[in-house]
Structure formats: structure tokens, C-alpha cells
Amino acid sequence: MLDDFLTRAAIAGVGVSLATGPLGVFVVWRRMAYFGDATAHAAILGVAMALATDLPIALGAAVVAAAMGLTVATLTGRGWAADTVLGVLAHSALALGLVGISFVGTVRISLESFLFGDILAVSRTDLAMIWGGAVVVLAAVVWRWNRLLLSTVNEDLAYASGISPLRERLALTLALALVVALSLKIVGALLISALLIIPAAAARALSRGPEAMAVGATLIGAVSALAGLWASYHFDTPAGPSIVTAAAGIFIIAAVAGRLRRT
Amino acid sequence: MTLIAAEGLNVTLGAQPVLHDVNLHLAGGEIVTIVGPNGSGKSTLLRALLGIVPLQGGRVTRAAGLRVGYVPQKLALDPTLPMNVARFLSLPVRHSRADIAATLARVGLEGVETRPLAGLSGGQMQRVLLARALLAAPQAILMDEPTQGLDQPGEAAFYRLLEEVRSDTGAAVLMVSHDLHVVMAASDRVVCLNGHVCCEGSPHVVSNAPEYRALFGEGTRGALALYRHHHDHHCAEPDHA
Numbered sequence: 001m002l003d004d005f006l007t008r009a010a011i012a013g014v015g016v017s018l019a020t021g022p023l024g025v026f027v028v029w030r031r032m033a034y035f036g037d038a039t040a041h042a043a044i045l046g047v048a049m050a051l052a053t054d055l056p057i058a059l060g061a062a063v064v065a066a067a068m069g070l071t072v073a074t075l076t077g078r079g080w081a082a083d084t085v086l087g088v089l090a091h092s093a094l095a096l097g098l099v100g101i102s103f104v105g106t107v108r109i110s111l112e113s114f115l116f117g118d119i120l121a122v123s124r125t126d127l128a129m130i131w132g133g134a135v136v137v138l139a140a141v142v143w144r145w146n147r148l149l150l151s152t153v154n155e156d157l158a159y160a161s162g163i164s165p166l167r168e169r170l171a172l173t174l175a176l177a178l179v180v181a182l183s184l185k186i187v188g189a190l191l192i193s194a195l196l197i198i199p200a201a202a203a204r205a206l207s208r209g210p211e212a213m214a215v216g217a218t219l220i221g222a223v224s225a226l227a228g229l230w231a232s233y234h235f236d237t238p239a240g241p242s243i244v245t246a247a248a249g250i251f252i253i254a255a256v257a258g259r260l261r262r263t
Numbered sequence: 264m265t266l267i268a269a270e271g272l273n274v275t276l277g278a279q280p281v282l283h284d285v286n287l288h289l290a291g292g293e294i295v296t297i298v299g300p301n302g303s304g305k306s307t308l309l310r311a312l313l314g315i316v317p318l319q320g321g322r323v324t325r326a327a328g329l330r331v332g333y334v335p336q337k338l339a340l341d342p343t344l345p346m347n348v349a350r351f352l353s354l355p356v357r358h359s360r361a362d363i364a365a366t367l368a369r370v371g372l373e374g375v376e377t378r379p380l381a382g383l384s385g386g387q388m389q390r391v392l393l394a395r396a397l398l399a400a401p402q403a404i405l406m407d408e409p410t411q412g413l414d415q416p417g418e419a420a421f422y423r424l425l426e427e428v429r430s431d432t433g434a435a436v437l438m439v440s441h442d443l444h445v446v447m448a449a450s451d452r453v454v455c456l457n458g459h460v461c462c463e464g465s466p467h468v469v470s471n472a473p474e475y476r477a478l479f480g481e482g483t484r485g486a487l488a489l490y491r492h493h494h495d496h497h498c499a500e501p502d503h504a
Contacts, residue, residue, distance in 0.1 A: 147355060149355075153346070153354065154338055157338075159314060204345065208347065210346055
């Protein structure tokens with residue numbers, strides 16, 4: 001069964017949504033959309049560094065994404081404007097990564113696959129890594145759920161309950177870096193944020209509680225992956241962008257349905 | 264019994280010294296109010312007592328195993344986060360449905376469990392925040408301007424509720440406020456803050472202190488005179504007569 005490239009792609013897409021769903025809701029609630037973008041763009045720099053040093057690409061992507069997340073968090077914590085910091089660092093990392101890849105890249109490297117993903121080319125090893133990483137992220141979010149949620153609702157209330165919002169933010173930053181590294185193969189650096197934000201935003205319109213929204217985002221992410229792959233196969237469209245397009249379609253339907261239910 | 268004691272607190276935010284050499288204590292069952300002009304460090308003091316802002320000097324000691332309830336100034340919930348009252352009250356510790364219902368009834372909000380948090384009025388939100396603090400069975404409740412945004416009847420009702428809670432549970436209350444006259448009536452002790460403790464004592468003593476008058480002027484005397492009159496009849500403190 002795993003011999004079929006489409007089956008592997010489907011399993012990879014569903015696996016990634018196990019992590020992007022529960023993490024995506026926090027990205028939406030905490031307004032971290034640009035933060036997610038910055039981490040994803042930094043991953044390209046990680047790819048370049050991994051290629052130069054012959055390390056696994058996912059490792060390079062995860063490490064540089066985490067470093068980006070921590071740097072942004074530190075600088076904004078010192079009073080730098082978040083907008084500016086993200087704009088400078090994210091685009092510098094992306095540009096530097098592209099320049100770097102042009103130096104080390106040979107015929108074996110297709111830049112496009114890092115920017116837009118290459119889900120149809122996932123191997124069994126990729127599958128194991130994606131599912132392993134996704135389960136780690138899912139378990140971490142479930143384990144810290146109440147602490148993450150209260151820190152998101154109000155940091156002072158978290159402190160008063162003996163929770164450190166700083167530690168929870170660190171946990172989210174690291175989880176985000178891991179998800180970026182996992183999703184790079186699926187939709188590429190430019191569309192990873194979409195995978196985090198669109199399913200969560202779609203689930204918002206249909207949810208009455210935070211847990212329902214997280215589960216909804218996961219399901220919508222999985223359905224988007226399957227629908228996008230189906231469309232990609234039938235209409236011969238690029239897989240990553242097709243998945244994001246499917247998610248956008250579900251978002252529109254959910255937004256309209258949510259509006260109708262309320263009136 | 265002293266629940267929380269602060270000695271020689273120094274707090275600097277950025278380059279700005281906010282609190283210097285502040286001493287404060289909260290004893291069991293008392294209602295203490297911190298008053299002071301804008302920027303006098305009232306909220307920072309509360310946050311320092313909770314361990315939220317780092318201290319540059321001094322220390323905060325709490326009684327062993329002290330349970331603290333905290334009511335923040337306001338709760339700005341992101342509209343993308345769906346949350347009803349019952350779920351919020353069970354954060355981070357889950358409480359039974361019966362406990363939640365009883366506590367909501369205690370603060371005068373029966374049956375709002377399934378209402379979205381975002382749809383509550385300012386007064387209802389303050390009561391929900393108080394209910395959340397009460398569910399932890401606190402020995403001390405710390406509140407930051409709990410009546411901000413309430414109209415006068417709402418304010419009066421909130422302080423009555425606080426008084427009831429204190430007499431039911433014996434919890435001490437430490438709150439920050441700047442609506443002087445109502446607060447004075449509701450407090451056992453007032454701490455007047457302006458970066459440091461200018462003066463403290465019973466509302467009567469503080470309102471007559473020159474430091475307090477220098478900060479707040481003479482304008483509040485009418486209200487305070489009313490307060491004293493009211494208080495004399497009920498508490499019959501001989502030195503007030």
C-alpha cells in the first residue's frame with residue numbers, strides 16, 4: 001500500500017494536520033501569523049545550511065526555525081516592534097537561504113520543492129519522520145493544554161495560578177519550529193503558515209469551545225490535504241498549493257455556514 | 264496572621280523606577296485598599312506581590328501554602344477564541360459542575376455557564392472573574408481595579424458582594440482602586456501609594472493625613488465626611504465621635 005506515491009502523500013498530509021491543527025489554533029488566538037511566517041522563511045536558510053554541511057535537511061530547517069523563533073521572541077521582549085523585527089529577520093533569512101542554496105545547490109536540488117513543497121515525493125522515511133514529529137507536537141500540546149490556554153487567555157492569571165507564560169511561549173515556539181520542519185516537504189516554506197491558520201480560522205466559525213476548535217482545525221486540515229491531493233491528481237495541479245486552495249474553500253464554506261447559523 | 268508581607272520592594276520597569284522601598288502586609292480577613300494617582304505603581308505593586316514583575320530589591324513572603332485568588336483589571340479575550348463561562352472557570356484546574364453553579368450563584372450570576380465569555384457585560388465579567396478567584400478557595404484575594412467600567416449602582420453592589428464573601432469565607436482582600444469614596448467605605452485599611460507608601464491606616468486616618476491631601480486635594484472631604492458619619496453609627500468607634 002505504501003508503494004503508491006499518492007497513498008504516501010495522503011498519509012503524510014493527514015499526519016501533518018495532527019500537528020498543524022492543535023498548534024494552528026494557538027497561532028490564531030495569539031495572533032502569531034507573521035511569527036509563523038518568519039519561522040517558515042527561516043527554514044529556507046536552514047535548508048541551505050544543511051546542504052552545505054551534509055546534515056539532514058529537516059534537522060537544519062528545525063534548528064534555524066527554532067533559532068529564528070527564539071530571536072524574535074527575545075528582541076520583541078526587549079521592546080523592539082514585532083512588525084519590524086519579523087519583517088527584517090524573516091525576509092533576510094529567506095533571501096540569505098536562497099543565496100546560500102544557489103551556492104551549494106547542484107542538479108539534485110530543486111529550489112521549488114522547498115518553497116512550494118513536494119508532497120508527491122515523500123518517502124517512507126519522510127513518512128516516519130512526519131508522523132513521529134506530529135505525534136510529539138500533538139502530545140505536547142495535549143499535555144500542556146490548560147497551561148497554554150490560560151497563558152493565552154491572560155498572562156497575569158497564568159502567573160497567579162503558578163504557570164509561567166514565558167515557558168509556555170517557549171514551548172509553542174519550539175513546537176512551531178518542529179512543525180515547520182515537518183511541513184516543508186508537504187507545502188513548502190511559503191505556504192506553511194496557511195496550513196496553520198486557514199484550518200483554524202475555518203474551525204472558529206463552527207466552534208463553541210477551544211477544544212472543539214482544535215479538533216475541528218485538525219479535521220479540516222486532514223480533509224484539505226486529501227481534497228487537495230485528489231484535485232492535484234485529477235487536474236494535474238501542483239499538490240501543495242492545491243491543498244491550501246482546498247483549505248481556503250472549506251474556510252469560505254465554514255464562514256458562510258457559521259454566519260447563517262448565527263442569524 | 265500575616266498572609267502576605269512585602270519588605271523594602273524596589274521595582275524598575277524599563278529605566279523607570281516605579282516602586283521604591285515599599286512595605287506592605289495583608290492579614291487574614293481584612294480588606295485593604297491601595298489608592299494613589301495614575302502612574303503611582305498600584306498595579307505594579309499588586310503584580311509584584313503575585314510574582315509577575317521581577318524585584319530589583321526587597322522581598323515578598325507568603326504564608327506557607329497560601330491560596331491566592333487574583334482578579335485582573337480586565338480580560339481582553341481575543342474574538343477568535345471561543346470560550347464559555349464554565350470552561351473559563353475550569354482553567355487551569357477543573358471544578359465540578361456543582362461547584363461552578365454554586366459559585367456563580369454566590370456572585371449573583373446563576374445559570375450563565377454556557378454563555379460565551381465575550382458576550383458578558385462589564386459587570387458580569389467582573390463577577391465571573393471574582394467567581395474564578397473564589398473557586399480556588401483563596402485565603403487572600405488580590406484585585407486590580409475591580410469596579411472599573413461599572414456604573415455606580417454596579418460598583419456599590421460589587422463592594423457589598425465583596426463584604427459578603429469576606430464574611431462567608433474569611434478571605435482577606437487586597438485591592439487597587441481609584442474611586443476613593445466608595446472604596447474608603449468598604450475598606451478596613453487604606454494604603455496611599457505614590458511610588459512609595461505615603462501614608463496608611465484606617466480610612467479615617469488616611470483621609471486626614473497631609474500626604475493624602477497633597478495627592479488628592481480637599482475635594483473628597485465631603486464624601487469622606489459622609490462616610491465617617493455613616494460609619495460612626497454602625498461601628499461606634501469612640502475615637503471618631
